[in-house]
Amino acid sequence: MEGRNRTIFVVLIAIVIVAAVFSSFGLNLFTPDAPEITLPVVTDPAEDEDSQGGQPADTDRYVRVEVTPETVQNVIRTMVPLQPESYFRTITVETSLGNGTMGATVNRVWQDAGWTQVESAWPSGTVEHTIAGDGTVYRWYGGDGTWTQWNQGERDINMAQRIPTYEDVLALSVKSITSTGYEKRSGESCVYVETAENELGNRERYWVSVSNGLLVGAETWCGDELVMRMSSEPVEMPAPSGTAFALPDGSVLHTVEG
16 A cells, blocks of 8 residues: 555656646747847947047948948948038148159138138249139239139139049049048048059049048059148138138128128
């Protein structure tokens, strides 16, 4: 009798163990598969740079995306709306004079409400003044009391500053683009573009700011020789209030409002 009771007791214990195991794991064997949860991939914003030219980095206006020779021009197009309507900056353009020497032209540039004023100091010491707005270009030189004027063309202002622009980057053949990426230039995070040698043997490099969409750097190389280098100091936005765009006779064509 005692042996029989012991057997029954062992069987009951076995039943309890089986029930416990089933309750812990068995249900998972019969319930439908749970749906797979996939977390969205988060695109980090471009580095939150410290102040750029006194302006805080506007990281909520752009995100860093991969740039390739095939996509870089579209990336730059998306940054065009970031270009400020009113700003001041100083641009230095160095050009080769031969024998490894470079001559520097310093351009002070004011842009406001569709008007542009450029003051260019040449290596010779000559100062050239250009104002463009309302469809007309005005030009004179330091000490002149008169000026010449003509109907404004698409590239007049860029030629006055002797610089390429982001438009030159957009006009490149995709096949000519050999390298792209993100680099620091003039203290700013930029989209970088490099081209293969053209028919003249020149290789071009461009840097477009991701915070304001402006071209802030450019270089032209012929082999190992630097032919041209353009660099921009930090952009001041907006242009200083009260700046007058005036002709030599004192006629004010435009004034930056406060």
